[in-house]
Amino acid sequence: xxxxxxxxxxxxxxxxxxxxxxxxxxxxxxxxxxxxxxxxxxxxxxxxxxxxxxxxxxxxxxxxxxxxxxxxxxxxxxxxxxxxxxxxxxxxxxxxxxxxxxxxxxxxxxxxxxxxxxxxxxxxxxxxxxxxxxxxxxxxxxxxxxxxxxxxxxxxx
Amino acid sequence: xxxxxxxxxxxxxxxxxxxxxxxxxxxxxxxxxxxxxxxxxxxxxxxxxxxxxxxxxxxxxxxxxxxxxxxxxxxxxxxxxxxxxxxxxxxxxxxxxxxxxxxxxxxxxxxxxxxxxxxxxxxxxxxxxxxxxxxxxxxxxxxxxxxxxxxxxxxxxxxxxxxxxxxxxxxxxxxxxxxxxxxxxxxxxxxxxxxxxxxxxxxxxxxxxxxxxxxxxxxxxxxxxxxxxxxxxxxxxxxxxxxxxxxxxxxxxxxxxxxxxxxxxxxxxxxxxxxxxxxxxxxxxxxxxxxxxxxxxxxxxxxxxxxxxxxxxxxxxxxxxxxxxxxxxxxxxxxxxxxxxxxxxxxxxxxxxxxxxxxxxxxxxxxxxxxxxxxxxxxxxxxxxxxxxxxxxxxxxxxxxxxxxxxxxxxxxxxxxxxxxxxxxxxxxxxxxxxxxxxxxxxxxxxxxxxxxxxxxxxxxxxxxxxxxxxxxxxxxxxxxxxxxxxxxxxxxxxxxxxxxxxxxxxxxxxxxxxxxxxxxxxxxxxxxxxxxxxxxxxxxxxxxxxxxxxxxxxxxxxxxxxxxxxxxxxxxxxxxxxxxxxxxxxxxxxxxxxxxxxxxxxxxxxxxxxxxxxxxxxxxxxxxxxxxxxxxxxxxxxxxxxxxxxxxxxxxxxxxxxxxxxxxxxxxxxxxxxxxxxxxxxxxxxxxxxxxxxxxxxxxxxxxxxxxxxxxxxxxxxxxxxxxxxxxxxxxxxxxxxxxxxxxxxxxxxxxxxxxxxxxxxxxxxxxxx
Ligand code: FES
Ligand code: FES
Numbered sequence: 001x002x003x004x005x006x007x008x009x010x011x012x013x014x015x016x017x018x019x020x021x022x023x024x025x026x027x028x029x030x031x032x033x034x035x036x037x038x039x040x041x042x043x044x045x046x047x048x049x050x051x052x053x054x055x056x057x058x059x060x061x062x063x064x065x066x067x068x069x070x071x072x073x074x075x076x077x078x079x080x081x082x083x084x085x086x087x088x089x090x091x092x093x094x095x096x097x098x099x100x101x102x103x104x105x106x107x108x109x110x111x112x113x114x115x116x117x118x119x120x121x122x123x124x125x126x127x128x129x130x131x132x133x134x135x136x137x138x139x140x141x142x143x144x145x146x147x148x149x150x151x152x153x154x155x156x157x
Numbered sequence: 158x159x160x161x162x163x164x165x166x167x168x169x170x171x172x173x174x175x176x177x178x179x180x181x182x183x184x185x186x187x188x189x190x191x192x193x194x195x196x197x198x199x200x201x202x203x204x205x206x207x208x209x210x211x212x213x214x215x216x217x218x219x220x221x222x223x224x225x226x227x228x229x230x231x232x233x234x235x236x237x238x239x240x241x242x243x244x245x246x247x248x249x250x251x252x253x254x255x256x257x258x259x260x261x262x263x264x265x266x267x268x269x270x271x272x273x274x275x276x277x278x279x280x281x282x283x284x285x286x287x288x289x290x291x292x293x294x295x296x297x298x299x300x301x302x303x304x305x306x307x308x309x310x311x312x313x314x315x316x317x318x319x320x321x322x323x324x325x326x327x328x329x330x331x332x333x334x335x336x337x338x339x340x341x342x343x344x345x346x347x348x349x350x351x352x353x354x355x356x357x358x359x360x361x362x363x364x365x366x367x368x369x370x371x372x373x374x375x376x377x378x379x380x381x382x383x384x385x386x387x388x389x390x391x392x393x394x395x396x397x398x399x400x401x402x403x404x405x406x407x408x409x410x411x412x413x414x415x416x417x418x419x420x421x422x423x424x425x426x427x428x429x430x431x432x433x434x435x436x437x438x439x440x441x442x443x444x445x446x447x448x449x450x451x452x453x454x455x456x457x458x459x460x461x462x463x464x465x466x467x468x469x470x471x472x473x474x475x476x477x478x479x480x481x482x483x484x485x486x487x488x489x490x491x492x493x494x495x496x497x498x499x500x501x502x503x504x505x506x507x508x509x510x511x512x513x514x515x516x517x518x519x520x521x522x523x524x525x526x527x528x529x530x531x532x533x534x535x536x537x538x539x540x541x542x543x544x545x546x547x548x549x550x551x552x553x554x555x556x557x558x559x560x561x562x563x564x565x566x567x568x569x570x571x572x573x574x575x576x577x578x579x580x581x582x583x584x585x586x587x588x589x590x591x592x593x594x595x596x597x598x599x600x601x602x603x604x605x606x607x608x609x610x611x612x613x614x615x616x617x618x619x620x621x622x623x624x625x626x627x628x629x630x631x632x633x634x635x636x637x638x639x640x641x642x643x644x645x646x647x648x649x650x651x652x653x654x655x656x657x658x659x660x661x662x663x664x665x666x667x668x669x670x671x672x673x674x675x676x677x678x679x680x681x682x683x684x685x686x687x688x689x690x691x692x693x694x695x696x697x698x699x700x701x702x703x704x705x706x707x708x709x710x711x712x713x714x715x716x717x718x719x720x721x722x723x724x725x726x727x728x729x730x731x732x733x734x735x736x737x738x739x740x741x742x743x744x745x746x747x748x749x750x751x752x753x754x755x756x757x758x759x760x761x762x763x764x765x766x767x768x769x770x771x772x773x774x775x776x777x778x779x780x781x782x783x784x785x786x787x788x789x790x791x792x793x794x795x796x797x798x799x800x801x802x803x804x805x806x807x808x809x810x811x812x813x814x815x816x817x818x819x820x821x822x823x824x825x826x827x828x829x830x831x832x833x834x835x836x837x838x839x840x841x842x843x844x845x846x847x848x849x850x851x852x853x854x855x856x857x858x859x860x861x862x863x864x865x866x867x868x869x870x871x872x873x874x875x876x877x878x879x880x881x882x883x884x885x886x887x888x889x890x891x892x893x894x895x896x897x898x899x900x901x902x903x904x905x906x907x908x909x910x911x912x913x914x915x916x917x918x919x920x921x922x923x924x925x926x927x928x
């Protein structure tokens with residue numbers, strides 16, 4: 001039996017009618033066509049599906065869609081404003097912090113959550129914040145550098 | 158040069174950071190059906206009967222197929238596989254039947270209604286055992302399969318390729334030695350673990366032609382294999398690879414594509430999609446083959462290696478259509494980057510009832526170097542020489558000869574070795590950060606050539622637009638390595654235009670021109686050359702028209718900053734864009750038409766090696782040499798290894814984009830670190846025990862070492878701007894360098910991967926009980 005869920009998605013109130021066993025990830029991808037969050041494992045182990053739930057990074061593959069009721073969900077698609085990229089997105093590009101790009105939306109959301117909580121994280125804090133996001137391409141170095149670039153900028157300002 | 162050699166941003170960056178790029182699993186079509194696959198529960202069994210009637214009767218099920226729907230054998234180098242099992246199953250997980258249904262849930266539920274009767278057969282679960290005469294045969298019909306002329310299967314056995322090197326006089330080489338040492342090593346199966354699992358969608362048009370969207374590295378190779386499997390003419394099969402979320406070789410061949418096509422033939426035009434689960438990815442795509450190595454070496458007191466005899470036995474898995482070439486590469490590179498006068502190598506591919514072995518970044522090289530580079534350190538210790546010195550003495554240099562007898566032309570190995578020794582401060586002993594921690598340093602060299610047939614082709618088309626912008630069309634796939642960006646840089650440099658004026662389009666066999674495969678670290682070199690030739694073609698046309706327009710001889714014209722200008726008369730020139738559609742004459746007529754450049758490339762003069770000896774003048778397009786050094790810390794209470802620092806140096810000929818190549822090497826190092834410390838697909842009686850990220854760990858940000866990435870640039874004569882590939886070579890020395898550092902730290906030789914904390918702890922305990 002389908003159930004109604006109402007929540008905030010990338011700043012807009014939305015509504016969906018959804019089977020109770022469907023995951024948030026599935027709903028985002030299939031119902032709302034927001035395919036930025038990816039399924040890499042479906043079991044909470046890779047972080048490719050990371051979205052922000054009330055500003056906290058969560059694996060959307062582990063949350064049921066119906067649990068989203070009343071929550072505030074931010075996906076990678078909600079970060080940029082039209083053609084204008086979020087500062088973190090631009091920094092990822094500038095530092096070549098992405099290769100195949102499959103981990104990138106999840107990685108950016110984890111880093112974003114950290115920066116929202118703590119605008120000037122240390123390198124150790126950055127590493128910790130993204131250690132649940134697997135990337136098979138980059139070796140992580142440039143990802144950490146990208147986030148630290150923002151941290152340093154925030155520290156300077 | 159103004160564009161080549163600079164760190165411009167990735168051209169695919171915006172699409173990737175916004176989540177806008179559509180990978181195959183992100184694509185949805187109206188009326189799409191979803192697939193589930195019935196797989197074999199046994200590693201080896203005869204199929205007696207498959208009954209699909211129950212599944213077909215279910216509501217929502219639109220098509221069911223079995224092996225009978227895909228009878229043709231296909232494969233890249235050896236046509237030994239069918240996409241669904243026909244007569245028997247050869248590994249646990251092999252596809253036996255598949256269902257397309259309205260939803261994934263229905264498709265999955267339908268599997269329970271397919272009945273398969275099997276007669277279990279004894280399985281080959283170890284490659285060395287598989288060589289024995291009493292071993293069960295995995296492919297009794299091997300003699301009837303088709304294969305390429307550079308492979309040597311032995312029908313009637315489990316050997317699908319036996320590649321030999323017979324160089325010099327091995328007996329004499331051992332006679333000349335002061336010491337003869339024999340060491341054995343084992344490299345287990347690992348998996349590529351791209352974060353994107355395989356995905357494919359097929360759709361049949363009303364005229365019977367098929368369109369396939371697949372997360373594949375090599376749309377043309379995929380098209381060819383599928384056309385054989387399904388008797389489809391190439392002009393009736395369109396393969397589109399919209400984006401690839403990491404390949405590392407795992408998406409180079411064909412896997413699930415062969416399941417969606419026969420289903421699509423039965424669904425009356427409705428598209429059919431199959432996306433692998435992570436477990437499927439671990440077991441049912443490709444794995445890196447396991448390998449048993451034995452190296453017997455003769456060495457003189459002065460450090461010169463006089464003879465080496467290698468036996469590499471590869472666990473090819475159930476089908477080796479691709480694996481036979483890995484074994485060939487392991488054979489022709491079997492000395493490592495060393496100049497050894499007498500060599501005897503048997504590199505043998507063995508069918509087993511294991512998951513299918515396939516190309517994995519480094520293609521045989523990571524495996525053999527794990528053995529070779531530890532062996533070199535062991536030899537050095539034997540004669541009381543430093544690991545650096547022995548590599549200096551035996552390492553290849555220009556003028557030297559490699560395993561195939563080829564004379565080395567360019568080779569920066571010695572420079573790389575020096576650079577790494579310096580940056581890792583190799584001779585300095587470091588003390589541990591805590592009393593129960595000890596430090597060690599290790600170094601390893603490596604080399605790799607593109608492992609591909611000699612005459613594989615690349616092509617490129619560049620179309621000029623009326624406003625002076627361009628479209629570059631290639632089928633080289635950007636799988637993360639940055640080829641889109643690098644190929645644009647090369648074209649922009651050649652045409653003297655800003656890189657932003659070029660849009661690249663890839664991966665559609667109906668529209669983008671032929672590329673053999675995106676593998677083997679060959680794209681910068683092969684596709685790069687094709688792009689440069691297409692630019693030459695454009696340039697030729699522009700100069701021809703400008704000559705008429707300006708009344709200046711073409712000899713005296715050059716392309717400069719979007720203009721064709723005279724080299725002699727300052728200020729004389731014409732904007733390139735004015736010639737984009739041809740030349741308008743004074744009388745109002747026009748000539749030539751749109752400017753379109755076409756480039757084609759095959760690596761020059763690469764020839765087969767001798768069948769009996771493996772010797773040849775130029776068996777590969779080029780070699781990439783390099784070296785890595787590591788510093789590690791071992792916790793002797795827990796056995797845990799931390800890799801603290803890695804210094805890397807490769808001779809890439811010419812760095813096209815410093816930032817991108819650095820990133821590629823960093824990724825290769827960390828992937829190598831994973832294979833060194835934690836990764837193994839554990840196979841027990843043919844059954845994978847850990848096909849998930851819970852039980853199979855890959856490196857996280859926490860495992861990242863400090864990395865110092867350097868390059869030397871000895872130009873490749875035939876390379877575009879002197880460049881050669883490095884995407885795979887950068888992973889090759891990582892694992893043996895770590896193993897050598899472990900020995901340096903705790904005096905224990907780790908002969909097999911991965912070097913887990915448990916293994917280290919056990920070895921430490923054994924050692925202390927002996928002392
Ligand atoms: S898909 Fe959610 S953590 Fe992997
Ligand atoms: S960029 Fe490919 S997985 Fe991270």
